[in-house]
Amino acid sequence: MSNKLLTQAKEVVLLAKKKGAQGVRASVHRRRESRVEWRNGKLDRLRESTRVGLGVTLLVDGRYSSNSTSDLRPEALEKFLSDAVAMTKVLAPDKHRKLADPARYGKRHAGDLKLYDTPGITAVNAVERKKAVRALESAARGAPGATKIISVSSRCSDNLSESSLVCSNGMEGARRSTAFVVSAVTYVKDKDHRKPVGWWYGVERHRDKLPALTFVGREATRRALLGVGAAPMASGRFPCIIENAVAARLLGWLLSPAFGRNIQQKRSFLADKIGQQITSPILSITDSPHLAEGLGTRTYDGEGMTTRKTPFLAAGVLKSHFLDTYYASKLGRTPTTGSPSNLVFSGGTKDLKSMVTAMSTGLLITGFSGGNSNPATGDFSIGIKGQWIEKGQPVRSVSEMNLAGNHLTFWKSLRELGNDPFPYSSTRIPSLRFDKVQFSGK
Amino acid sequence: MSKTPSKDGTVDRRDFLKVVGAGSAVVSMPVLAASCTPKGGLTRTDTTPRGAHTTYFDQFGVDKGRLQRTLAKGLSRGADFSEVFLQHKVSHWVGMEDGEVNRAYTNVALGAGIRVIKGDATGYAYCEDLSEKALLATASTAAAVADGTPRVRPASLAAISVPNQYSIDVPWTDVSIHKKLPLIQRVEKYARSRDKRIIKVTVFLSDETSRILVANSTGLLAEDHQPMAVLKVSCVGEHKGKTESSGQSISAMDGLAYFSDAVLKKAAWEAADRTTLLFGAGSPPAGTLPVVLAPGVTGILLHEAIGHGMEADFNRKGTSIYANLIGKRIAPKGVTILDDGTNPRLRGSINIDDEGNLAQKTTLVEDGILRSYMHDRISARHYKIESTGSGRRQSFRFPPVPRMRNTYMLNGKRNPEEIIRSVKKGLYAEMFSNGQVSIGAGNFTFYLKHGRMIENGKLTSVVKDANLIGNGPKVLLTVDMVANDLEIYSGAGYCGKDGQRMPVGFGLPTIRCGAMSIGGRKS
Numbered sequence: 030m031s032n033k034l035l036t037q038a039k040e041v042v043l044l045a046k047k048k049g050a051q052g053v054r055a056s057v058h059r060r061r062e063s064r065v066e067w068r069n070g071k072l073d074r075l076r077e078s079t080r081v082g083l084g085v086t087l088l089v090d091g092r093y094s095s096n097s098t099s100d101l102r103p104e105a106l107e108k109f110l111s112d113a114v115a116m117t118k119v120l121a122p123d124k125h126r127k128l129a130d131p132a133r134y135g136k137r138h139a140g141d142l143k144l145y146d147t148p149g150i151t152a153v154n155a156v157e158r159k160k161a162v163r164a165l166e167s168a169a170r171g172a173p174g175a176t177k178i179i180s181v182s183s184r185c186s187d188n189l190s191e192s193s194l195v196c197s198n199g200m201e202g203a204r205r206s207t208a209f210v211v212s213a214v215t216y217v218k219d220k221d222h223r224k225p226v227g228w229w230y231g232v233e234r235h236r237d238k239l240p241a242l243t244f245v246g247r248e249a250t251r252r253a254l255l256g257v258g259a260a261p262m263a264s265g266r267f268p269c270i271i272e273n274a275v276a277a278r279l280l281g282w283l284l285s286p287a288f289g290r291n292i293q294q295k296r297s298f299l300a301d302k303i304g305q306q307i308t309s310p311i312l313s314i315t316d317s318p319h320l321a322e323g324l325g326t327r328t329y330d331g332e333g334m335t336t337r338k339t340p341f342l343a344a345g346v347l348k349s350h351f352l353d354t355y356y357a358s359k360l361g362r363t364p365t366t367g368s369p370s371n372l373v374f375s376g377g378t379k380d381l382k383s384m385v386t387a388m389s390t391g392l393l394i395t396g397f398s399g400g401n402s403n404p405a406t407g408d409f410s411i412g413i414k415g416q417w418i419e420k421g422q423p424v425r426s427v428s429e430m431n432l433a434g435n436h437l438t439f440w441k442s443l444r445e446l447g448n449d450p451f452p453y454s455s456t457r458i459p460s461l462r463f464d465k466v467q468f469s470g471k
Numbered sequence: 472m473s474k475t476p477s478k479d480g481t482v483d484r485r486d487f488l489k490v491v492g493a494g495s496a497v498v499s500m501p502v503l504a505a506s507c508t509p510k511g512g513l514t515r516t517d518t519t520p521r522g523a524h525t526t527y528f529d530q531f532g533v534d535k536g537r538l539q540r541t542l543a544k545g546l547s548r549g550a551d552f553s554e555v556f557l558q559h560k561v562s563h564w565v566g567m568e569d570g571e572v573n574r575a576y577t578n579v580a581l582g583a584g585i586r587v588i589k590g591d592a593t594g595y596a597y598c599e600d601l602s603e604k605a606l607l608a609t610a611s612t613a614a615a616v617a618d619g620t621p622r623v624r625p626a627s628l629a630a631i632s633v634p635n636q637y638s639i640d641v642p643w644t645d646v647s648i649h650k651k652l653p654l655i656q657r658v659e660k661y662a663r664s665r666d667k668r669i670i671k672v673t674v675f676l677s678d679e680t681s682r683i684l685v686a687n688s689t690g691l692l693a694e695d696h697q698p699m700a701v702l703k704v705s706c707v708g709e710h711k712g713k714t715e716s717s718g719q720s721i722s723a724m725d726g727l728a729y730f731s732d733a734v735l736k737k738a739a740w741e742a743a744d745r746t747t748l749l750f751g752a753g754s755p756p757a758g759t760l761p762v763v764l765a766p767g768v769t770g771i772l773l774h775e776a777i778g779h780g781m782e783a784d785f786n787r788k789g790t791s792i793y794a795n796l797i798g799k800r801i802a803p804k805g806v807t808i809l810d811d812g813t814n815p816r817l818r819g820s821i822n823i824d825d826e827g828n829l830a831q832k833t834t835l836v837e838d839g840i841l842r843s844y845m846h847d848r849i850s851a852r853h854y855k856i857e858s859t860g861s862g863r864r865q866s867f868r869f870p871p872v873p874r875m876r877n878t879y880m881l882n883g884k885r886n887p888e889e890i891i892r893s894v895k896k897g898l899y900a901e902m903f904s905n906g907q908v909s910i911g912a913g914n915f916t917f918y919l920k921h922g923r924m925i926e927n928g929k930l931t932s933v934v935k936d937a938n939l940i941g942n943g944p945k946v947l948l949t950v951d952m953v954a955n956d957l958e959i960y961s962g963a964g965y966c967g968k969d970g971q972r973m974p975v976g977f978g979l980p981t982i983r984c985g986a987m988s989i990g991g992r993k994s
Binding site for chain 1: 591592596648870911941
């Protein structure tokens with residue numbers, strides 16, 4: 030199938046050139062998803078989909094546009110490209126728009142990155158999926174404290190994704206991957222009509238790597254029960270630990286000012302920070318595109334440039350920005366890549382439990398809500414929930430509080446990383462322990 | 472309600488909600504806010520029927536017979552109900568950065584979503600090919616939600632008459648890019664010349680043309696043409712070594728005529744003013760304070776704090792904090808909240824919902840009493856009542872679920888100055904950028920882009936960048952003053968739920984609430 034998508038992309042490139050484009054980048058994708066959603070002992074939804082689409086970037090007389098369609102019938106495609114080329118000609122020219130440098134297309138990683146699970150995708154069927162969602166629910170209902178349960182939902186899906194990319198200046202690629210997902214969500218009773226929720230999930234490239242269904246179901250219920258009786262505490266500055274499963278939310282705000290567009294558009298507190306210490310020296314983050322089975326693994330990026338391992342932070346020092354060809358050109362710099370693949374972190378030695386013991390007193394953050402961050406200044410503020418810890422033990426549930434700070438000081442108070450990189454995300458972030466930071470509560 | 476105050480008040484831009492994790496819904500408003508559109512107004516005036524004939528068959532290349540056979544295939548394994556949703560949607564974006572209109576994007580989507588219901592269970596599948604073979608195969612996949620032999624046959628299809636609240640003279644698909652370029656250039660000039668501290672301006676004009684056709688096994692056949700216009704302006708300002716950014720967005724179910732010079736200038740100036748205002752702003756103190764919400768975009772409070780909790784799917788499943796509270800007092804007297812699909816040209820308005828029901832105005836809370844949830848077909852059947860016309864979906868790739876349209880609180884009797892004067896120490900919240908709610912626990916947040924402190928009944932220093940958090944039902948019970956200055960926000964607001972992103976509207980008069988936790992950086 031990937032061969033067919035590659036052929037299609039090549040045809041689109043030829044056709045767009047015939048219509049008057051000098052530079053063309055075309056990608057064709059096909060994604061199939063089968064999903065079962067189960068709720069309280071009954072089938073809730075069955076979903077089946079196959080999605081096909083074309084994306085084409087055009088450079089016409091120094092002008093740029095990007096276009097996509099799901100209508101791939103030959104006559105529709107012909108008109109789509111004619112219209113797109115005509116529209117592009119009306120725009121102002123932009124000397125910074127160009128396809129990636131062909132020198133960046135070479136030396137692609139050649140080994141097997143184990144992104145496609147043939148036996149897994151072949152074996153799974155509707156009967157298997159239904160068995161899984163039932164098992165997830167019975168695990169959730171079998172957990173300690175199950176008498177408080179109001180509702181359990183579970184989900185099982187498998188996904189097959191194929192795509193091709195062709196650039197008219199000499200790049201072509203095709204790839205395919207699978208992904209398997211299981212999840213459970215539990216709601217439990219609390220006072221004042223409150224119904225705290227807990228969820229857990231697993232997502233893997235290989236079906237046999239998924240976490241045990243009993244674990245996923247029980248974990249959803251355990252987490253829901255953690256929210257019972259939650260209330261805000263008084264405002265103050267205290268130490269905290271952010272659990273690995275939710276930490277990527279905060280990290281995203283540290284990454285976004287490192288993107289070329291934000292730098293060039295003066296919305297970045299990291300524009301002039303390359304080579305400077307911006308976090309605690311215990312933190313190192315590397316963009317690692319070639320992790321076997323990784324959820325963000327890829328051998329070429331969206332522009333077709335060959336991916337390579339790149340340090341983002343080394344011992345707290347900012348090493349690189351995420352620059353695509355366009356914004357690199359506008360900034361007069363060399364492109365890196367427009368976005369990270371997998372982010373791999375320096376690790377610690379302790380698991381979450383030992384970190385909690387080490388913190389002794391403080392807040393264990395298990396969830397975030399809302400919030401935002403100002404990419405120009407680094408100021409951020411976000412809602413949290415979690416557990417108040419005393420003498421290394423959880424003593425009460427906390428909610429309706431905010432954590433606030435500025436990224437340029439906040440990350441310097443990072444004291445410890447866990448040994449628990451979160452496996453179900455391309456951001457493989459471990460749990461993080463911080464020294465005193467500002468919380469607002471009642 | 473017959474009037475909408477359309478003051479030049481605060482606007483924001485908001486963008487989208489998406490579902491994060493489970494049981495929570497997030498709203499995020501991008502940079503800009505939007506204010507009342509000149510076409511706002513909450514009275515339904517344009518009710519010209521478009522006639523009961525269906526006109527899109529040619530466009531989709533299908534006929535009644537093909538739909539009828541597809542519906543029958545959906546019922547072939549014993550389901551109660553089947554439905555076909557056809558959609559053709561064309562979207563354009565044209566943008567300016569660093570002084571040049573030098574980028575454009577287009578997207579075309581064509582497909583059919585087929586839904587089959589058996590009891591409470593849904594089978595859903597879609598295809599991007601409208602041939603009979605593809606439609607039948609897709610219907611057969613969705614039919615697998617049932618496992619037996621056919622019990623009902625589809626009724627013969629009869630088209631319903633749909634009044635049009637957003638007729639436009641020229642569809643966006645016929646508007647040349649030549650007509651859009653000068654508008655974008657003008658907006659940029661207005662924003663840049665507003666204040667010399669503005670150093671970067673980006674402008675995006677986007678439009679959508681969605682044609683939908685819904686047919687179901689009860690014989691319903693309905694269609695709609697949904698035009699959408701959006702303008703976003705973002706500014707970056709520099710002053711004494713400090714950089715700040717903010718912006719504005721405006722949106723309506725309308726054509727090119729929406730973008731009058733006055734509307735463009737207002738949006739551009741607001742984007743610039745909102746940016747330069749931040750140079751004098753600091754962080755509010757961390758802790759709790761009473762909050763006065765300025766009118767307009769602050770309606771996000773209704774959306775997050777109570778709106779999602781009143782979507783009937785969460786109540787049917789028993790997971791909402793408002794489950795089983797119909798007929799009970801949930802707010803003080805004087806608080807009336809509507810969810811309304813019938814406001815001409817407002818962003819969240821619909822002629823029909825995505826299940827083919829005519830647009831409605833739903834009273835959620837009447838004088839403090841919870842009156843109704845928002846229903847789609849499944850929840851309406853569960854509660855044995857009529858749908859409220861709230862079944863919406865992002866596209867043919869998704870099944871419909873209960874969703875908000877335009878959610879707003881009706882005017883009270885106070886005047887806004889009186890409300891501000893009544894607060895000794897508090898926060899006056901003016902512009903929000905995003906929010907989120909946890910449906911079961913009822914805790915909601917919204918992010919304050921800027922506001923002012925209230926000291927001894929007067930507005931004082933400007934504050935910015937703080938998350939506000941509270942418990943929806945608790946906060947609603949503390950709304951003790953409602954002003955007479957309702958303003959409907961008309962920015963490009965999006966709501967995310969169940970993995971689907973929908974355009975929504977909301978609005979609020981000035982109100983006073985009890986204390987909320989304010990995520991400031993200062994102890």
